[in-house]
Amino acid sequence: MPYDLSGQCAFVSGASSGLGRRFALVLAQAGAKVAIAARRADRLRELRREIEGFDGRAIPIALDVQDAASVREAVAQAETELGAITILVNNAGIAIPKPFLETEEADWDAIVGTNLKGAWLLAKEVANHMARLGHGGSIINVASIISDRVIGHNAVYGAAKAGIVHLTRAMANELARHQIRVNAISPGYITTEMTQGFIESGEAENIRKRIPLRRLGAPEDLDGALLLLASEASSFMTGSVITVDGGQSVNPL
Numbered sequence: 001m002p003y004d005l006s007g008q009c010a011f012v013s014g015a016s017s018g019l020g021r022r023f024a025l026v027l028a029q030a031g032a033k034v035a036i037a038a039r040r041a042d043r044l045r046e047l048r049r050e051i052e053g054f055d056g057r058a059i060p061i062a063l064d065v066q067d068a069a070s071v072r073e074a075v076a077q078a079e080t081e082l083g084a085i086t087i088l089v090n091n092a093g094i095a096i097p098k099p100f101l102e103t104e105e106a107d108w109d110a111i112v113g114t115n116l117k118g119a120w121l122l123a124k125e126v127a128n129h130m131a132r133l134g135h136g137g138s139i140i141n142v143a144s145i146i147s148d149r150v151i152g153h154n155a156v157y158g159a160a161k162a163g164i165v166h167l168t169r170a171m172a173n174e175l176a177r178h179q180i181r182v183n184a185i186s187p188g189y190i191t192t193e194m195t196q197g198f199i200e201s202g203e204a205e206n207i208r209k210r211i212p213l214r215r216l217g218a219p220e221d222l223d224g225a226l227l228l229l230a231s232e233a234s235s236f237m238t239g240s241v242i243t244v245d246g247g248q249s250v251n252p253l
Protein backbone atom coordinates (compact mmCIF):
# COMPACT_ATOMS: atom_id res chain seq x y z
CA MET A 1 0.00 0.00 0.00
CA PRO A 2 2.12 2.95 -1.17
CA TYR A 3 -0.19 5.54 0.42
CA ASP A 4 -0.75 3.79 3.74
CA LEU A 5 -0.25 6.27 6.59
CA SER A 6 -0.88 3.87 9.49
CA GLY A 7 1.26 4.84 12.48
CA GLN A 8 1.75 8.40 11.18
CA CYS A 9 0.65 11.48 13.07
CA ALA A 10 -0.46 14.44 10.95
CA PHE A 11 -1.13 18.08 11.86
CA VAL A 12 -3.43 20.04 9.51
CA SER A 13 -3.81 23.80 9.95
CA GLY A 14 -7.00 25.42 8.68
CA ALA A 15 -8.88 22.13 9.03
CA SER A 16 -12.21 23.81 9.81
CA SER A 17 -13.20 24.29 6.15
CA GLY A 18 -12.34 23.87 2.48
CA LEU A 19 -9.08 22.21 1.53
CA GLY A 20 -7.86 21.69 5.09
CA ARG A 21 -11.02 19.82 6.06
CA ARG A 22 -10.61 17.56 3.04
CA PHE A 23 -6.87 17.06 3.71
CA ALA A 24 -7.66 15.94 7.28
CA LEU A 25 -10.32 13.47 6.11
CA VAL A 26 -8.05 11.95 3.46
CA LEU A 27 -5.10 11.58 5.84
CA ALA A 28 -7.36 9.95 8.43
CA GLN A 29 -8.82 7.59 5.81
CA ALA A 30 -5.25 6.60 4.89
CA GLY A 31 -4.68 5.61 8.53
CA ALA A 32 -2.97 8.65 10.08
CA LYS A 33 -3.97 10.10 13.44
CA VAL A 34 -4.79 13.74 12.72
CA ALA A 35 -4.55 16.94 14.78
CA ILE A 36 -7.17 19.21 13.22
CA ALA A 37 -6.39 22.84 13.97
CA ALA A 38 -8.09 26.21 13.34
CA ARG A 39 -9.91 28.98 15.21
CA ARG A 40 -13.51 27.72 14.77
CA ALA A 41 -13.81 24.97 17.39
CA ASP A 42 -17.41 23.98 16.50
CA ARG A 43 -16.36 23.10 12.94
CA LEU A 44 -13.45 21.03 14.23
CA ARG A 45 -15.68 19.08 16.63
CA GLU A 46 -18.01 18.28 13.75
CA LEU A 47 -15.06 17.07 11.63
CA ARG A 48 -13.81 14.90 14.48
CA ARG A 49 -17.24 13.20 14.63
CA GLU A 50 -17.06 12.51 10.89
CA ILE A 51 -13.55 11.03 11.19
CA GLU A 52 -14.56 8.91 14.19
CA GLY A 53 -17.50 7.69 12.08
CA PHE A 54 -15.06 5.57 10.04
CA ASP A 55 -12.98 4.65 13.12
CA GLY A 56 -10.36 7.28 12.39
CA ARG A 57 -8.61 9.26 15.12
CA ALA A 58 -8.66 13.06 15.25
CA ILE A 59 -8.30 15.70 17.93
CA PRO A 60 -9.50 19.28 17.53
CA ILE A 61 -6.93 21.92 18.48
CA ALA A 62 -7.48 25.67 18.87
CA LEU A 63 -4.94 27.50 16.72
CA ASP A 64 -4.33 31.02 15.50
CA VAL A 65 -1.34 30.74 13.16
CA GLN A 66 -0.62 34.47 13.52
CA ASP A 67 0.16 34.00 17.21
CA ALA A 68 3.49 32.34 18.04
CA ALA A 69 2.33 31.25 21.51
CA SER A 70 -0.79 29.64 20.05
CA VAL A 71 1.36 27.77 17.49
CA ARG A 72 3.69 26.48 20.23
CA GLU A 73 0.78 25.35 22.41
CA ALA A 74 -1.05 23.69 19.51
CA VAL A 75 1.99 21.64 18.46
CA ALA A 76 2.70 20.65 22.07
CA GLN A 77 -0.93 19.56 22.56
CA ALA A 78 -0.89 17.49 19.35
CA GLU A 79 2.32 15.71 20.37
CA THR A 80 1.07 15.05 23.92
CA GLU A 81 -2.28 13.65 22.77
CA LEU A 82 -1.34 11.89 19.51
CA GLY A 83 2.44 11.38 19.52
CA ALA A 84 5.29 12.82 17.45
CA ILE A 85 4.10 14.70 14.35
CA THR A 86 5.44 13.14 11.15
CA ILE A 87 3.27 15.03 8.61
CA LEU A 88 2.45 18.74 8.62
CA VAL A 89 -0.05 20.23 6.17
CA ASN A 90 0.58 23.96 6.40
CA ASN A 91 -2.74 25.01 4.92
CA ALA A 92 -4.32 27.89 6.90
CA GLY A 93 -4.80 30.93 4.70
CA ILE A 94 -6.96 33.93 3.90
CA ALA A 95 -7.49 36.19 0.91
CA ILE A 96 -8.74 39.79 0.99
CA PRO A 97 -9.22 40.67 -2.69
CA LYS A 98 -8.87 44.44 -3.25
CA PRO A 99 -7.52 46.80 -5.87
CA PHE A 100 -3.86 47.51 -5.10
CA LEU A 101 -4.46 51.23 -4.48
CA GLU A 102 -7.04 50.42 -1.82
CA THR A 103 -4.98 47.91 0.16
CA GLU A 104 -4.33 48.95 3.74
CA GLU A 105 -1.61 48.10 6.21
CA ALA A 106 -4.12 45.97 8.13
CA ASP A 107 -4.78 43.91 4.96
CA TRP A 108 -1.04 43.33 4.50
CA ASP A 109 -0.66 42.31 8.15
CA ALA A 110 -3.60 39.88 8.00
CA ILE A 111 -2.73 38.31 4.63
CA VAL A 112 1.03 38.05 5.12
CA GLY A 113 0.59 37.27 8.81
CA THR A 114 -1.65 34.28 8.09
CA ASN A 115 -0.39 32.92 4.77
CA LEU A 116 3.34 33.51 5.16
CA LYS A 117 4.34 34.31 8.74
CA GLY A 118 1.82 31.79 10.08
CA ALA A 119 3.10 29.07 7.78
CA TRP A 120 6.70 29.88 8.74
CA LEU A 121 5.92 29.82 12.48
CA LEU A 122 4.13 26.47 12.26
CA ALA A 123 6.70 24.84 9.98
CA LYS A 124 9.55 25.99 12.21
CA GLU A 125 7.86 24.70 15.36
CA VAL A 126 7.04 21.29 13.85
CA ALA A 127 10.43 20.97 12.10
CA ASN A 128 12.22 21.69 15.37
CA HIS A 129 10.32 18.84 17.03
CA MET A 130 11.03 16.51 14.06
CA ALA A 131 14.73 17.39 14.09
CA ARG A 132 15.06 17.03 17.86
CA LEU A 133 13.33 13.65 17.90
CA GLY A 134 15.28 12.56 14.81
CA HIS A 135 12.42 10.74 13.06
CA GLY A 136 12.15 13.04 10.00
CA GLY A 137 8.86 13.76 8.31
CA SER A 138 7.00 15.44 5.49
CA ILE A 139 5.95 19.09 5.44
CA ILE A 140 3.43 20.11 2.81
CA ASN A 141 2.94 23.83 2.26
CA VAL A 142 -0.08 25.14 0.39
CA ALA A 143 0.90 27.72 -2.23
CA SER A 144 -1.22 28.87 -5.21
CA ILE A 145 -0.80 29.30 -8.94
CA ILE A 146 -1.00 33.01 -8.09
CA SER A 147 2.52 32.67 -6.62
CA ASP A 148 3.98 33.18 -10.10
CA ARG A 149 1.08 34.57 -12.13
CA VAL A 150 -0.72 37.85 -11.70
CA ILE A 151 -4.47 38.10 -11.18
CA GLY A 152 -6.28 41.32 -10.38
CA HIS A 153 -6.93 42.52 -6.84
CA ASN A 154 -4.69 39.97 -5.12
CA ALA A 155 -1.21 41.56 -5.11
CA VAL A 156 -0.54 40.99 -1.41
CA TYR A 157 -1.96 37.45 -1.43
CA GLY A 158 0.19 36.58 -4.47
CA ALA A 159 3.27 38.04 -2.78
CA ALA A 160 2.61 35.91 0.32
CA LYS A 161 2.16 32.76 -1.80
CA ALA A 162 5.36 33.54 -3.75
CA GLY A 163 7.01 33.66 -0.33
CA ILE A 164 5.60 30.19 0.45
CA VAL A 165 7.20 28.76 -2.69
CA HIS A 166 10.58 30.23 -1.76
CA LEU A 167 10.22 29.05 1.85
CA THR A 168 9.42 25.54 0.59
CA ARG A 169 12.63 25.36 -1.43
CA ALA A 170 14.82 26.94 1.25
CA MET A 171 13.40 24.66 3.95
CA ALA A 172 13.85 21.61 1.72
CA ASN A 173 17.52 22.49 1.34
CA GLU A 174 18.19 23.05 5.04
CA LEU A 175 16.02 20.32 6.52
CA ALA A 176 17.05 17.40 4.29
CA ARG A 177 19.88 16.57 6.72
CA HIS A 178 17.17 15.84 9.30
CA GLN A 179 15.26 13.60 6.86
CA ILE A 180 12.51 16.22 6.71
CA ARG A 181 11.09 16.58 3.19
CA VAL A 182 9.38 19.86 2.31
CA ASN A 183 7.15 20.21 -0.75
CA ALA A 184 4.21 22.36 -1.80
CA ILE A 185 0.88 21.92 -3.52
CA SER A 186 -0.02 24.82 -5.79
CA PRO A 187 -3.77 24.76 -6.47
CA GLY A 188 -5.65 26.66 -9.14
CA TYR A 189 -9.29 27.63 -8.58
CA ILE A 190 -10.89 25.22 -6.12
CA THR A 191 -14.46 25.59 -4.89
CA THR A 192 -14.29 26.44 -1.16
CA GLU A 193 -15.51 29.18 1.16
CA MET A 194 -12.51 31.26 0.04
CA THR A 195 -13.66 31.29 -3.59
CA GLN A 196 -17.44 31.19 -2.96
CA GLY A 197 -18.02 34.95 -3.29
CA PHE A 198 -16.05 35.07 -6.50
CA ILE A 199 -17.94 32.10 -7.93
CA GLU A 200 -21.30 33.58 -6.98
CA SER A 201 -20.33 36.87 -8.67
CA GLY A 202 -20.47 35.08 -12.03
CA GLU A 203 -16.73 35.61 -12.69
CA ALA A 204 -16.16 31.87 -12.44
CA GLU A 205 -17.55 31.30 -15.92
CA ASN A 206 -14.80 33.48 -17.44
CA ILE A 207 -12.17 31.59 -15.49
CA ARG A 208 -13.63 28.20 -16.46
CA LYS A 209 -13.17 29.07 -20.13
CA ARG A 210 -9.45 29.70 -19.49
CA ILE A 211 -8.93 26.32 -17.80
CA PRO A 212 -8.02 23.65 -20.38
CA LEU A 213 -9.96 20.96 -18.47
CA ARG A 214 -12.95 23.38 -18.53
CA ARG A 215 -13.95 23.19 -14.88
CA LEU A 216 -13.01 24.61 -11.49
CA GLY A 217 -11.47 22.16 -9.06
CA ALA A 218 -13.09 20.50 -6.06
CA PRO A 219 -11.17 19.84 -2.80
CA GLU A 220 -10.97 16.11 -3.69
CA ASP A 221 -8.96 16.99 -6.81
CA LEU A 222 -6.01 17.51 -4.46
CA ASP A 223 -6.23 14.03 -2.85
CA GLY A 224 -3.61 12.49 -5.15
CA ALA A 225 -1.01 15.22 -4.63
CA LEU A 226 -1.62 15.15 -0.88
CA LEU A 227 -1.23 11.37 -0.53
CA LEU A 228 1.85 11.39 -2.75
CA LEU A 229 3.60 14.07 -0.70
CA ALA A 230 2.48 12.75 2.70
CA SER A 231 3.58 9.18 2.07
CA GLU A 232 6.74 7.26 1.32
CA ALA A 233 5.68 7.25 -2.34
CA SER A 234 7.49 10.63 -2.52
CA SER A 235 10.56 9.58 -0.52
CA PHE A 236 12.96 11.10 -3.11
CA MET A 237 10.98 14.34 -3.50
CA THR A 238 11.83 17.50 -1.62
CA GLY A 239 11.63 21.13 -2.71
CA SER A 240 8.99 20.27 -5.32
CA VAL A 241 5.90 22.32 -6.07
CA ILE A 242 3.03 20.31 -7.53
CA THR A 243 0.54 22.33 -9.55
CA VAL A 244 -3.08 21.09 -9.52
CA ASP A 245 -5.06 23.53 -11.65
CA GLY A 246 -6.77 21.78 -14.58
CA GLY A 247 -4.01 23.15 -16.81
CA GLN A 248 -4.78 26.82 -16.11
CA SER A 249 -1.13 27.81 -15.77
CA VAL A 250 -0.18 26.30 -19.14
CA ASN A 251 -3.02 27.97 -20.99
CA PRO A 252 -1.52 30.41 -23.49
CA LEU A 253 -2.48 34.06 -23.02
Ligand SMILES: NC(=O)c1ccc[n+]([C@@H]2O[C@H](COP(=O)([O-])OP(=O)(O)OC[C@H]3O[C@@H](n4cnc5c(N)ncnc54)[C@H](OP(=O)(O)O)[C@@H]3O)[C@@H](O)[C@H]2O)c1
Nearest residue numbers: 014016017018019038039040064065092093144190192194
Ligand atom coordinates in the same frame (compact mmCIF):
# COMPACT_ATOMS: atom_id res chain seq x y z
N1 LIG B 1 -9.62 27.60 -2.85
C1 LIG B 1 -8.73 27.91 -3.75
O1 LIG B 1 -9.04 28.12 -4.93
C2 LIG B 1 -7.27 28.01 -3.38
C3 LIG B 1 -6.34 28.13 -4.42
C4 LIG B 1 -4.98 28.21 -4.10
C5 LIG B 1 -4.58 28.16 -2.79
N2 LIG B 1 -5.50 28.06 -1.79
C6 LIG B 1 -5.01 28.01 -0.41
O2 LIG B 1 -5.53 26.86 0.22
C7 LIG B 1 -5.58 27.08 1.63
C8 LIG B 1 -6.98 26.72 2.13
O3 LIG B 1 -7.92 27.63 1.55
P1 LIG B 1 -9.45 27.25 1.31
O4 LIG B 1 -9.75 27.53 -0.10
O5 LIG B 1 -9.71 25.92 1.88
O6 LIG B 1 -10.14 28.41 2.17
P2 LIG B 1 -11.19 28.35 3.39
O7 LIG B 1 -12.27 27.38 3.15
O8 LIG B 1 -11.52 29.78 3.65
O9 LIG B 1 -10.29 27.77 4.58
C9 LIG B 1 -9.27 28.52 5.19
C10 LIG B 1 -8.88 27.83 6.47
O10 LIG B 1 -7.81 28.56 7.08
C11 LIG B 1 -8.12 28.74 8.44
N3 LIG B 1 -7.51 29.96 8.98
C12 LIG B 1 -7.62 31.22 8.50
N4 LIG B 1 -6.96 32.07 9.32
C13 LIG B 1 -6.41 31.31 10.32
C14 LIG B 1 -5.63 31.59 11.45
N5 LIG B 1 -5.25 32.85 11.76
N6 LIG B 1 -5.25 30.57 12.26
C15 LIG B 1 -5.63 29.30 11.97
N7 LIG B 1 -6.38 28.96 10.92
C16 LIG B 1 -6.77 29.96 10.10
C17 LIG B 1 -9.64 28.80 8.50
O11 LIG B 1 -10.08 28.38 9.80
P3 LIG B 1 -10.68 29.32 10.96
O12 LIG B 1 -11.34 30.49 10.29
O13 LIG B 1 -11.63 28.41 11.66
O14 LIG B 1 -9.49 29.69 11.78
C18 LIG B 1 -10.02 27.76 7.47
O15 LIG B 1 -10.04 26.47 8.05
C19 LIG B 1 -5.18 28.53 1.84
O16 LIG B 1 -3.81 28.61 2.19
C20 LIG B 1 -5.41 29.15 0.47
O17 LIG B 1 -4.63 30.31 0.29
C21 LIG B 1 -6.83 27.97 -2.05
